[in-house]
Amino acid sequence: MDTESHAASSTFGVTVEQLDELMESRENGTKKLEEFGGLPVLFEKLKTSEDGLGQIDIDNACADRFSAFGRNVHATPKSKSFIRLWLECLKDPILIILIISAIISFLLSFIPKEDEGSEGNWDWIEGVAILAAIVIVCTVTAFNDWSKERQFRKLNAAKEDRMVTVIRTGVQQTINIHDLAVGDVVDLQQGDQLPADGVLIRAINLESDESALTGESVTVNKDPKSSPFMLCGCTIATGNGAMVVTNVGIHSEWGRTLASLVKEPEPTPLQNKLDSLAKLIGYFGAGTALFTVLVLGIRWAYKEIVKKVIIDNGTFHASSLTAWIDFIILAVTIVVVAVPEGLPLAVTISLAYSMKRMMKDNNLVRHLNACETMGGATNICSDKTGTLTQNKMTVTQGWFAGRLFDRVPARDELPASIVAHIGVGSAVNSTAFLQVDEAGQPEFVGSKTECALLQLSRNWGLDYVPVRKATSEITEYDFNSDRKRMSKVVDMTQSSYEEAARDFPDFTAHAGPRIFCKGASEMVLSLCTSYLDEQGQVAPMTDGVRKSIDEAIISLASNGLRTIILAYRDIEPGQTPEQLNDSDLNEKELTCVGLTGIMDPLREEVPESVRRCQMAGIMVRMVTGDNILTAKSIARSCNILTETGTAITGPELRRMTDAELDAVIPTLQVVARSTPSDKLKLVTRLRALGEVVAVTGDGANDAPALKEADVGLAMGISGTEVAKEASDIILLDDNFHSVEMAILWGRAVYDNIRKFLQFQLTVNVVALVIAFTGALFLGESPLGAVQLLWVNLIMDTLAALALATEGAP
Template sequence: MGEDGASTIGVPPSPTLSNRSSIHFNPASLVSRNNRPEWHNPSILPSLDGGNLNPRRRSTATFATTAGDTAELYRGPQQDEELGLIRDPTPTAAVSVKRWKCKNGPGMQDPTELDMQTDPTPFRFRPNDLAMMLDPKSLDVLENMGGIDGLLAGLGTTSDKGLGGASLARATTSGSSPGEGAAPAITLTDPDDEKGDARAAFAASLDVRRRVYGENVLPRRATKSLLSLMYAALKDKVLVLLSVAAVVSLALGLFQDYGPSRPAGDPPVDWVEGVAILVAIFIVVVVGSVNDWQKERQFQALNEKKEERGIKVVRGGVETAIDIKEVLVGDIALLEPGEIVPCDGVFLSGHNVKCDESGATGESDAIRKRSYEECVALRGSEGDSHTDCFIVSGSKVMEGVGTYVIVAVGTKSFNGRIMMALQGDSDNTPLQLKLNALAEIIAKLGSAAGLILFMALLIRFFVQLSTREPVRTTSEKGIAFVNILIISVTLIVVAVPEGLPLAVTLALAFATKRMSSQNLLVRILGSCETMANASVVCTEKTGALTQNVMTVVAGSVGIHGKFVRHIESNETRTNANDPNEAGVRKHANDFSVDQAQLSTILSPQLQTLFNEAIAVNSTAFEDTSPETGETIFVGSKTETALLQFAQELKWPSFRTTRDAATVIQMIPFSSERKAMGVVVKTTSGKFRLYLKGASEILSKKCVQHVVVHREGGGSETSNSEVETAEIDEMAHDNITRTTVFYANQMLRTIALCYRDFDSWPVQDAVHGESDEVAYEDLAHNLTLIGIVGIEDPLRPGVKEAVKKCQLAGVAVKMCTGDNVLTARSIALQCGIFSTGGVIMEGPVFRDLSPAEKIEIVPRLQVLARSSPEDKRILVETLKQIGEIVGVTGDGTNDGPALKTANVGFSMGIAGTEVAKEASDIILMDDNFASIVKAIIWGRCVNDAVRKFLQFQLSTNVAAVVITFISAVASDQESSVLSAVQLLWINIIMDTFAALALATDPATESLLNRKPDKKTAPLFSVDMYKQIFFQSIYQIIITLLFHFVGLRILGYGHSSDPSTARQNDLIVQTLVFNTFVFAQIFNSFNCRRLDRKLNIFEGILKNWYFITVTLIEIAVQVLIILIGGATFRITRIGGREWGISLALGLVPIPLGVFIRLLPSPPFEQLLKNFGLLGDPDVLPTHALNSPDTVGWNAITRVRDNLNTFANVRGGRVRSSSFITKSRTGLSQGMPRSRVGKSRIFTLHNAVRFSSPYALSLG
């Protein structure tokens, strides 16, 4: 206690086992450090330049105002000497103030200046003082702060209780005012003194921390406003040119209408077309910008959801899980394998923690984390090269568990500063998408058509200057030239398919939003369309196929005592009385007991041993469920099942058991060894190893087993030790029989073992870092405590989901760490394992030659006892034979397999942050059925792109040909479709069609076909047929009525100019109306890509399509009724309406006729013209070429089309949506026959190296 009665902070020197966290601090071991810094003594914290480190005056991370206005980052002299550097007058690591101000505006302050103005009271350190420790890493800075004790005290936290263990009471200065001398000291009082105000005081202290050190959030990147998107769209250079031409047309029209040469009686309508074009341009810009704005908001919501995650911290001495945004400086956070570190910190304690900092610092080797004291002791030694005590945000925890104190969050952290720099970068990566080549061809052809049209009309215009009678006036010549320019530019506007990439983005936006509501969080947009053609899914068992709700339902203590949960209703789960043992029982000492009565057959010593093996060798803990408010176990599902098992038996609390144990060494779980362990010091002064893991692996390492008797108690040795017996051949057979029996009932079998040592470290053992003994030197001569069978029921509907995958042509392969029999039992129930299929163990598969792997994987259905490396090899082999592979993963070591696959699925509940980071799609419910939804949505997106492509090309080809022919044939330099009419058609063709066709919902009918091959062409034969015949029909009908429409309608030739002009307008109106309605009804026809005739299937489920179609019809009717001179049309009668609607409706029956035409002749014709590739011929691609992924509809579209993005700019150039697609196709290997395959099939069974392989008759 201090002089004023306040308690000082005690910091434990090392972790011991307790009930509070995965590292388990023992409160009994807490001792006060006697090297606590005296803050009023300036010598404790000398500044780095020799002065006092006074946060009231100047931080050591000062922001210089000279030497080029750079912010100096201190590099210690010792580091300079070690690196052989000579101190340069200009700091080596610097951030330019000028660049900051230029980037953020002259009115914004740089971070260091803001930091200097931050009042750190009541804490000791400013944010930049703490950041100096990690950028660059400097043990000297931490040492100058008073070491780890000084850091903890300066942040007002404790290593064992974290925040809330003590509340901030007051801040006092020791002999100096706030403005001079040393910074204020921190005095902490126990919250128990003021229980009534404890919660309020704690909340207030958190607010103080937020004020001083900030929150763990990055400023949200400002999304583009609607006005900015409109401005970007207006920068489209073709639209600008068209706008200029429209303004000139307006000016000349006004002069023509109201000038002195206007003939009497003519209506002043020449100015209308210029205004109409400007209005049409405005509508195009507004509609497109609103569409982009909506998409950007959807993607912003998607990105925010991707950032949601939790973190485990210790607050008030209790381990709890909080949202990552709630983490504050001073929190004591936990490190676990697979975690991506969210904040900067200093390592406190732990076991064998290694971090991969390659993504943050570029260091390729894993960095071993040690405590501050160990790092000081090792400074300058050989072991100092790849170890430190600093936790860098953005790094990945590869192995081990530990705790660290957080010193920087949000934008102050290392990773936060990097992310802020990336946010400031406005460059967008273009979409590597599949329609790029096609869109460029269309753009080139359309631009060429517009240029040729302009040249042809211009030549004729100059020829007619001297030959035309009557001679045109100057204004008439100007208007004629502007009309030529307008119609040519409008043709380019219509021809260039800027709606193509934007439609793809719209389809992705709608798909990802709906997928999110179905528990599919898409991280990489390109994965949506990749899943459309997935041919193989490699899935895990736990969580994906099963519920991941584990319960101990059976087991054996030693080898004789069998227990079953609710034995009266589950007699089939005990093998104490084996029915196969006819006559004489082979294992006569076996007996059964109800699980609830298990304690009655255990001696007190054995019960204690059993309980310690469960509670001590565990990283699970208790927490409060945010949904129900109940106390639940949190951690590995296997461990929580064991803790729940001990709790139900009313054995001593796991907290009490952990508090009583002192951890010497922890052995984290490894997927390679299938086991985890812990070494503790017993009350007798000896040392005991507890191990738990795969029963068939650990049982082989056991030489003894504990003994139980039916009557309970059992004989005890003189030392009151647990009775044990040697494992002979009969006992080994009993263990094998029990394991096989449980495995055949879909139970995961876990063995619990122990081994005692007289001294530590173990003699003649290989010692690693910190005197840790290698696992191989410990895991032998074990004593078997028992085997427990843990049930993880299948998810409802998983069998149906597997059947749907198989119906869709997607093979399902199960990769699991369970033994062969458990895996086989589950695979049979799921429908994965079928006649002719193969089950193989991971180590066996790994040892096959490449040719043998290629031969076996098509039939391989289950990979048992597999490691993440086995899964990666399987994925690589499948890709080598041309499969599109999706794979699930939840562990840190699954990262390579997730990255290798074409689409990686991580588990949103059970998955580590590393797995989520490596994946493309996160299964928020960990359910295999969600993968089926991803396949459906992928196919839906791909089909949406193809539908839009079919519609746009039909309209595009028809509009360009009609405009070109009619304009060249006209002596008035005008097209049958005016510029305003073409702009309205452009809106229908681009924006409205994208909304209508890209938003069809995903239905299970999409599973009724096989996935497309990688080499499948973008256009199918049916699509080519529709595009060709629909375009030909529209061209013929439009040009026919344009040239001979007067005769067809019976108007004949009129000598009255006004009557003739009116008749011409009626024909032109009928042509325009027919062409527009042909597009509207052709959109119905484009809803089907196959040869089925029902084009209205599912139409009522797509309200976007219905709404857009009704809007198009309503607007078209209004245009005909009131468009008048603006659209160069007039009102038409009922006969003309009937004709135009009838002709516009023809595309629907025409589509039926086209589908009935046989495809083979057209297919051969298209191949002869080079328009259709052979899907069975593999293209030649360089390995890892970005074009190797070429089987998806989306992957040929770019948001920045190379040909016209730089020419036009505008919406396409300003698009901020980035879609990443997988690249890199492994070269296939030649098939070869396997000599002697070690396989496991339904027809025949070849004995594995494992003793548990059974023949399946």
Template sequence: MLQTETAESPHTQSEAEILRTYHSDEEKGLTNAQVAERSLKYGSNELAVAPSEPWWKRFGRQFADLLIWILIAAALISGALGEWVDAIAILAIVLLNGLLGFVQEGRADDALVALRKLSSPQARVIREGKLTSVSAKTLVPGDRIELETGDRVPADLRLLGAAGLRVEEAALTGESVPSDKDHRVVLDEAVPLGERSNMAYMGTSVAAGTASALVVATGMSTEIGKIAGMLERHEIEPTPLQVRLSQLGRTLLYVVVGIVAVMFVAQVARGGRLVDAFLLAVSLAVAAVPEGLSAVVTVALALGLQRMAARHALIRRLPCVETLGAVTVICSDKTGTLTRNQMTVQEIESGGERYEVTGTGYEPVGQFRMANSEGQSAESWTVVDPMQQQSLLEALKVGAWCSHTHVAQSDKAGGGWEVVGDPTEAALLVAASKAGLTVNDRLERIVFEIPFSSDRKAMSVVARVDDTKLFMFTKGAPEVVLGKCTQEYVRGGLQLLTDDRREAIITAANQMAQRSLRVLGLASREAFESHKLGETNLVFAGLAGMMDPPREEAAEAVSRCRSAGIRPVMITGDHPDTARAIALSLGIMRVKEQVMLGSDLNLLDDAELGEAVLKTSVYARVTAAHKLRIVMAWRGRSEIVAMTGDGINDAPAIKAANVGIAMGISGTDVTKEAADMVLADDNFASIVNAIEEGRTIYDNILKVVHYLLATNAGEVLLMVGAAIFGLPVPLVAIHLLVINLLTDALPAMALGVERPEPNVMQHPPRPPKIPIISLRSGLHIVYQGVLNAGVSAVAFWWVYRGQAVNLLAARTATFCTIALAQMLFALGCRSNRYTFLQLGLFTNKWLLAAFAVSSGLLAAIVTIPILQPVFQIAALPFLRDWLLVFMLALLPVTFLELGKLLQSYRAKA
């Protein structure tokens, strides 16, 4: 039985049982014949990649929208009318929209390609009794391999032997510190992935120690392979705006068909020619369709993308920009997202004194502050020079020597600090560096080592501190290290450890652990003959408490989320106590709330989980599958979910979320490729900034939709009203097309780049199911359309006065009135709550420029004699006619602004 045929999971079998299961020899490994046979059966140790979708299908999918087809139909109608410039412009808009979507979305299977990069290129394997290096992709179940510090684990392994083995599994399990491994244990089936101490998994790395192991799963059968399968199965769904614009397109289609039918029948009934009736009807249909909408939405999204990039949020899929504005829940990984994924020493207890170490991360910058005897409040700490604190210096010295880890500044762009080895040892090295204590040629001066083991819970090195003296340095579990000590470093030198003092040290260690610190005991003594040494008669140097600290800006970002009506949720594979401490410090959960474990989640079906998510803010000890279920549970409640993370185990949930967000610096390639958005600065606060931009963009799109529909409704109502009352048509086909070009293009695009309104993050997200045009906004659109139609009708009748000889001049007055009214109306559409004077007349300079250009073109059409016959325009000879046009054009926006002032007055009252 091999791989998926295995009746029992590898972690539930002993070393002897697993060797029998996989028909392998611990000393000789597999034979070449066995390898060849299994290669044929199980294939290459690589992750499968789904066939990529042909480019032409991806490009064609950009046009699978009803509104797009309405625009194409409008272009064809314009061409049939001989308006080729208009037709070409509409088709260019549609093509631009498709190209931008095609370029921004990219391929959905990029995440699987990135997963393949995590496989170790080489592995040391024993075959036919010989140790050799082979390509990791040639490994098969049953292969015997060797691991050492720094190796990338090339497949899923059952450990057969281990010496001080610690494996960095944060990317897979979310555990913030390397996991200690013990090959001798046999575990229950239900033991979570992050606690399987006799296993090592593909894509993780060896932080310390050595091991021999048996390959138990390769390729898609590995834990990473299962994650790849989850990514492959999940389909990308349309965004809320895409759904609502599609619904709007269908509604407009029905309206347009109705308008064409009414106008055609009315004209024929009045004795008009069939050709003239058809041309007028389809011209009005073109006017009814807001062909500028698609272009404005695309431009608004693209400009939003640029603004987000300036705020460190890089968008990979263009529609994600507007989806951010609807986010109601943010599910966030802890390690590397809310925290730095950089272990940091925060407290040291030494010589009866408690010290606080400031500074976070691996940069060796920080202060040492000693607690005064009167208390532990912020005012009771005193900054000290660590070089003048002998017991503290001894503790730091132990941490610096007792390590195989390297910490150095990165050569990559942006600098930063990189660690090769165990993050816990890195934290101790950095703490020593903060004190100015460095050890040159550390590894070369270590002459003997007693490695860490899970039984001993300690490790020691013997090093030549100078040319003559050897010293033993020991670190490990506080109670274990303390049990090996007989003396203690204090201010005055050395003193014997009494029972009372031992009890006080253990109490201090427990208190540090209750603050969710990982606590290590530190000790040393002078040595003489390294080969005869045991870990006895040590001198206790102190306790070091460390943790992966929260990001400084994360608490403020969480607070902004809550004020904006967004629910923050932490999902981590880390220890529940650690998760709880971080969540409480950031304000994600309250004291009375409970942390839900992955094992608890397994007991809930989907319906029960759908209820449980409402009461749970923090999940711990969860796997990739758990994270995916939590995200889908929230989505099942019709919430718009953002999922953030940096590890491989976050990728399926990130891809399944409405908005998937990856960390750009610490994130794996898998996570970045699965995400819709990447944070260039790994800053949780950048998510909130991106949501603010998303809300602004969506608000601007709604303003554009409102403006376009209200102005187009004015044209339609004017024409339909004239037909119903038996009047001559106030506008001919060319007038309708020119008005659309003047008012639907530049002013609408300028509205799409409006700045955020005040307090945009002080109200809850828009309801996920709210239509893009609600009943209330629809009534406002009709009301404003009536205003535009009404003032235009007044202008027409004032000049026409029932005389056929005045018809051309009347149509000119109507044309100028409705065009100018729509341009001025754009000023009032900048906000639903604030007047354009309250917002500031010059705060949207693009809109003022659009007004100037459009009104200039309007004046040119009316006043230049050579253009008048082309556009069927007559000059307005009387000043009173121009005054009438301006006065009437001002009325709609005036009514709109007065309504806002009245609404504000009522709200205050």
């Protein structure tokens, strides 16, 4: 540790080495943490608390913490210098032969010849010119490799750049992962990838997937008392919680693992195929060179030995052997010209250029071969929310107090208890939060559905912050694709909660836990046995009321609105922790508070993008968890669902055999109320039928489908870290238009390579034919070694640069 780091660490009560020892002791349970004095002492040593870093650290931009404990940046492969790349070019065996031949030719040019005139010997120019051409070829190739490596490093750096949610001064906010400091308190949600090592502060049903580090696919239960250590790079499989950061960057477990695994990117399938083609052409060129040397050798032997010595009784001069050096140089030059070194170079340049341009079109390419594969995509299975729509959700209609509103009712139009239940339920049964953006404007961060509900409460004058802070959360039942709902059980007996909820008098009546539930309208409605009537009182859910809600769901969904029902239930005191964690026991006999219709406007550019994809022969399918009526309405709006198209639900797809699904697939355009397993089944069948499939996804459960697809596209804004890790391309703007651009650039790669291949093979064949026929009939090649080398230089480098960097059509 240098002096500056030592001085910085002395301001804290713990060093990097001690924190490393703490995390390395995790195999022995919590013994080392107990020696520290537990969480309170760890907080004290790190000068932090459950409310996160203080204002002093924020004002100081965490400079002291970065000096003491390092920054959250991982190791990267050491970059090759330009000189090293230049010297590596000289390792090519063909160039080595050519250099040796050029040097011999240069030296032999000074041996006097019997027919040399008074003008002197200028044969040395050929050797020098060959060496000069080799220097230029190596310089251009090294520069291209150096530029390519720098581009790939920028793209790899962009892949690691993401935002994480932390708590600072008691307030949730998002920061860049590289600004994360030791002592930060990180908010953990299902699907998150841990940005650093840490110690768990609190957890509810938290399980961590540590397979990325351990190789074990079984999730690990995490608890602040028995298993508190969280490892960077692992993902939250279920539950939520918070942890205090102890190790960042190269000091984290993931950082140390990465440092031992850093490697250069492997060649893509297209590069491997073209490498094989280049070798095949090289063999053809070598054969041509051999025949050319053989013909020239026979002509030399006839002229210098048979005719001059045997027939004319002349004298054989050793200097005439220098002609064989010219033959060898010509042969090696023919091989150099024949081998299309520029072909792999053109692929690399084209891929690097396409990746750079795709980045501008909001496509972050994680795997290089995805550029190529996207060009051949025949099917796109797209999500709806955020991809086809703007993901800017707003409650626009709803069913409250027994009737359907075609707008959002004002606060005084509804009974106080309904407003209260929506306000408190939206606050506690949510992980979304409000923060101020760079322009100083407030914005909600998190699930856009939850943001819409919080915004509704805010418009009614209800603040979620005091309610959430004062509420004691007992347990939660996570949202997943099968349940289509999310619930939280909270303690309603705290006086502090009563103070925070003083505007909600109905909430002080029940002494015990209360469960708040929200989710897909059909799912939650089936669990409701009562509702809040026009007086705000609990009333039985009669058949007439249920029919009224069903009709409201159909009306809202037919207009393309997402329908969400909010409900609650009072739980009798005295349940054991095991009973409270049983969702089947508590998610029943709910009271329906109301039905909200949430509008998510269609992205303006999507209908035209879908149309262009269809014109290019690509089938676009929408796979969504929404109601079938909502899905069909949106699909028609964006040109996905046609008059001859088919729309089915996830349960219907699940019941189909492979043969039945194969019969439906040609017209299948919409799958509604789908689960990730439905998406995976669809992708698997499409690939089995020979289709090249691109799939979009955002949730942790989408990972299998993203991996199964030929190209997985994860959402950069709303996607979980698990989805991003399983993907090949990240859509930075979550926009379907970016998928279209990825296909355009993928096809541009193939078009550019095809153009270059056509150009290069034409020049190669012509050069070989001229060299061979000239040797056969004239006794020498019309194209000299220097001429061929310079043609090769222009053809392999400048042409590669020009043709490989043409834009998308």
